[in-house]
Amino acid sequence: MDELTREFLIESQEGLDRMERCLTDLEERPDDAALLADIFRSVHTIKGTTGFLGFKRLEELAHSGENLLGMLREGKLAVSAPIITGLLHLLDGLRSILKTIEADDKEGDGSDAALIENLDQLQSPTKAEEMKQATHARTSSAKSHFEPRQAVPAEPPVAAVFQEPAAVVETRPAPPEAPTSPASPAPPEAREAETTRAKAAPGTSAAESTLRVDVTLLNRMMNLVGELVLTRNQVLQATSADPKMTLLSRRLDMVTADLRESVMKARMQPVSNVFSKMPRIVRDLAQSLHRRVRLQMEGQETELDKSLLEAIKDPLTHAVRNSLDHGIEPPDVREAAGKDPEGTLRLRAMQEGSHVIIEVSDDGGGIAVDKVRAKAIERGLITADRAALQPERELLQLIFLPGFSTAAAVTNVSGRGVGMDVVKTNVERIGGKVEIDSRVGKGTTLRLRIPLTLAIIPALIVRSVHQSFALPQGALSELVHVSPEQAATTIEWIEDAPLYRLRGKLLPLVFLDRLLTPAASGDNARDRDSFIAILDADGRRFGLVVDGLADPEEIVVKPLSVALKGIGLYSGATVLGSGDLALILDPSAIAMKAGVTMTTEEEAARSSEAETADVENRAEFLLVEAAGRKAAVPLGDVLRIEQMPMSRIEYVGVRPVINFDGQLLPVDDTGGVLAASEGNPEAQVVVVVCREGNRHVGIAVSHVLDVATGAELYEAGTTLRTQGVTLLKECVTGVVNLGGIADLVADVTASNEWSPTAEAIQ
Amino acid sequence: MSNQVAAATRRKDKSASALVEICSVRLGNALYGMPISHILEIVGGARPQPVPLAPSFVGGLVHYRGDVLTAVSLRQLLRMPPLDGPQDILVLESSGGCFGLLVDSVGEVLTVPAADFEPNPSTLDETRRDLIAGAYKLQNALMVMLDPERLDPVRLGVAEAA
Known part of the structure; x- marks a missing residue:
């Protein structure tokens, strides 16, 4: 196909697109001469060029359309629904011929006789009227106010553009058929829309200031700009020492950023x-x-x-x-x-x-x-x-x-x-x-x-096996930090399967380093910080354990070679701001490879049932430490945690108490925290204020450690103050019996030997 | 067993001068040649990003003009021990697109008469024969020629899978 034909095809298609728009607009505003003129121009251009290029079939069809449009334009004929339908058929006919030309460089040998005849018939007003009557029953009444006989003033295009379209709507006589099918006048917002559309009426000047550019060229420009950005980053790093170069490189920086934005903009099109x-x-x-x-x-x-x-x-x-x-x-x-x-x-x-x-x-x-x-x-x-x-x-x-x-x-x-x-x-x-x-x-x-753009996605940069990887933010739901000390307890195992308890629910874990280097020794201990990225990939929920987190970054996705697609874990690669490359992880592929299955509704329901059943056996505890021993306080009973100086602690007999919001609050010092600081009014102590029935009690502790879920162990022996012990963070931990403390208040003089209730049995 | 490089060279012979430009690359102590017509660019001092779980012939990924190229490690292909430190990369064009070839270093460009080309000897080991096109007889040595088409990662990937 020669350049001229190709050019003609592109231009004609654009013309027809515009014509389609105008035709549907014309239906709403049948007396808009500017619209008619625009449609006429589209068809006329096609007719003119086809004659020149020798496409006879196209020329004939366009010619008959032009005749009809000519009559409309001169006001000899008024716009009606059948005419619009006919013109839309003409549009389809022209399009299909153009398509044939595009495919085989020939017009094809279909016949347009029927279409041409239809267009010719539409030119005679009576025929059009008949057809209109026939079709009226099924056409919507919105179209019924296009009365064929109704004289439409043949306004010159320019005048129409400046005319207030809203006025046109109002001055239009009410359609005679109104009783049978009520025509609603255009609502105000529609009129406003018309006004704006008419104001933005086809301007040919826009076409002169634009240029058609091949998309592949734009893609290439985009790539080159990306390259420039990276080179700039390197230049900036290399020249930071030299003040003269710094100025120049800063300018380079700005220009590059502008250029990048412009190229991105060039790819943008209005919806x-x-x-x-x-x-x-x-x-x-x-x-x-x-x-x-x-x-x-x-x-x-x-x-x-x-x-x-x-x-x-x-x-x-x-x-x-x-x-x-x-x-x-x-x-x-x-x-x-x-x-x-x-x-x-x-x-x-x-x-x-x-x-x-x-x-x-x-x-x-x-x-x-x-x-x-x-x-x-x-x-x-x-x-x-x-x-x-x-x-x-x-x-x-x-x-x-x-x-x-x-x-x-x-x-x-x-x-x-x-x-x-x-x-x-x-x-x-x-x-x-x-x-x-x-x-x-x-x-x-x-x-x-x-x-906004396909090529750029937000991602979190994670580190594993001494490399950076990009994790798309879309799949990421939360992040959990696990310190080396915590690693032994927080990451639990069923045989070889690592699990993490996320709010009481077991979540399968996938170690990225192990997944990527299967040959490495399966050493379960983690002596460094790890992060669990909780991912949700197409219903597969799991935690991906990585060694480190870097900044989130907007990454430009680059496809991988076919040879690497077979690995299946990566969805692409990207160049980071530092100039380093990073592979983009594919969460669903990782889930599949690691054997994480989809949580079906049924399973989820079952696990939620299990959860409810578990609630009675499970409770959340505040893990506290008093004089080196760990103890658990039921979290539901904790009202607040107060830090206060020793001077606030008063004594009733031997029992320490505090004045807490006007209430006398007995403080349990079984851990000996208060006793250790006695005589030093400046020392700070932590008192956990708890509720026991209608009363409040305080427990003096050295530190508050954590909140954890524990399972109660009934087998454990009970003493005066322990209601029991609980399995907390895999350690059997004593639970402070609040009732026991409160009972003591009634008998402040009673001296009690404290038995090691709040003791952590490691 | 005729091959494309040789065929291309021969075609060239007929049309113009009987000279071929060859870029020499060093790998350990050995010298290999690559027809310069297939080289898009030579990137020096590159540190390819390793790809975990990739086929063994993949030396990593390299950034080239805004694109991410897969680099084939010639050392791995020839079953040589890996080399630490920066390596040179030949950016090659094959029918499957662009890819990188990791070599120890890139040497000078030699101009040799095309007539000095000889295809592989029949005694050459099977694995090498898949990578090597033949050799040019230099005055005091042989320049073993690599064939970019055969080094294409896509092709190597298929070969490995098979």
Whole structure:
């Protein structure tokens, strides 16, 4: 294909895209001469160039379209729904020929006779009228005010641009057929939208200041800029000593940053590129589904990386289809429900931090949560108990599960669900998220969260086997630091499987260093700091143990060679700010390789049951130390931990007490902490204030160590003050018997030998 | 067993002068040659980032012009002990894309008559024969030629898997 043809194809496609936009606009504003002029220009350009290039079929088709458009432009004919439909068919016809040319460099030998005949027929007003009458029954009344006989003043394009469109709407005579199908006047917001659109009317000057650039060239520029950034970093490091060079390198720094931003910007395109396809889809669907729909679009100027824009096109189309098909009810149903028979579909785009939010909302029937819940239980996606506990909003997200999409019953009753898992998958593939919100009878909102650029993702840089790795933040839910002393107790083992107790639940651990160097000796002791990164990868929850954490960084993802993809643990590589390379870890691949299975709803339910059963045996304890011995205080009974000077401790007989908020608080000093500091009013002591029945008691301790979950051990012997002992952090620890302390208050004079209750048996 | 380097060289012979430019690389005490036409760039003093669990022939990853290249370790391929410290990398272009070749150091570029090329002797060990294209007869030594196509990590990966 020669350069000229290729150029023609690109230009024509752009022209046709613009024509499509204008046609749907024209339907709303049939007397906008500027729009007509623009459409005419698109078709005319195609006709002119095709004649020159020798595409006869295309020329003939464009010619008949041009004739019809010419009549419209001169005001000999008024815009009507059948004419718009005819012109849209013309558009499709032109497009399909262009496609054929693109593929085989030839026009193909299809016949356009029927289409041309249709276009010719439309030129005669009576014919058009007849057709209109015939189609009127099924076309929406919004289109019914396009009266063919109604004289439309042939305004010159320029005048129309400056004319107040709102005024046009108001001065338009009421449609004669109004009684049969009530035409609603455009609501104020729609008029406003019209105004803004008319103001932004097609300006050819924009085309002159822009340039078409190949995307691959932009990608290459992006890579080179990345390279420049790294070189700059190295220059900055190398020249930091020389004051003259510092100035120069700082300038280099600034220019590079600007350049990088500009190149990134060059890849950005407004979402209007995708939104602009929607009016046509909505129009066609509304007609075929017999719905009346008003489309509102906001935030079209929001920009998004080109590759992402391409990626959201399908999910968005799907969402719009869903809204029309299952969301917005037929006009009679809407009227019966006391709603405007014309439904509203809103497309909204906005930027929120490093994400772009795209919302598709309708004011249709919404999704009945009860139905979703019932279906989910029926399909075994969720247990009944769990379903009862989950908030409605979370239940709604279930419709994204693959099991739901094919369930015809749900689609019919709840109103939505076809291929929602496809929407979710597509959006998640590009690192985005999908949420749904719905209220029965009020409508549904689907929210897509898309990252600004595909190539750059936030990641946490972790260290293991003396190397840096990037861990995508998306999968990371929390981080736990384990000091070498803690490592022996916090990381527990069932045979060879390491586990960590995260809020009472056992979490499988994966040691990154062992995973990466299987040959290394399996030495379980960890003599250095470790960090557990709790990851949630596609429902697989596990802790990844790494040696260190570095800063979080926005990383540029680079693909790996095929030879390395086979390893399966890495999703790519990246160049860090320091110039070092880091492999990007793939959490779900690691989970799979380590054999972490998906927590199904059933399992989760079972474990939560076990948890409830466990609650009686398990309690949280405050681990305290008194004079070198550890003891446990039930956490539920602890009111506060007070640090105070010895001077506040007073004595009633031999019993130490403190005046605590006007109450006499007996202090238990079985650990001998107070006795050790006696006579030194400056010394600080820690008193744990606990509740015992209606009374409060204090326990003097040296330190408060930690909060831990313990299992009670009934077998242990009891003394006067121990209710029992508990297994705390794998150590059998004595529990302070608060009742025993409080009893003593009644008998302050009683002298008691303290028996070592709060003793840690190591 | 004809090979691409030789074929390419021969084609060149017919069209223009019968001279071929060869970049010499050192590996231990041995000298190897790489046709300069396949070399995109020589990166000196690189420290490749090791890739845990990678096939043995992978010497690591290197950063090259904003891209991350897989570097093939010639030492590993020839079953030589690994070398500590910085190494030179030849950035090569093959049908599968770009990759790096880790060598001890890069030497001078020699211009030799294409006619001096001889294919591998039949007695050459099987594993080496897969990597070596043949040799140029220099005045006082042989310049053993490496074939970039055969060093491509994708191809090596397939070979290793098989």
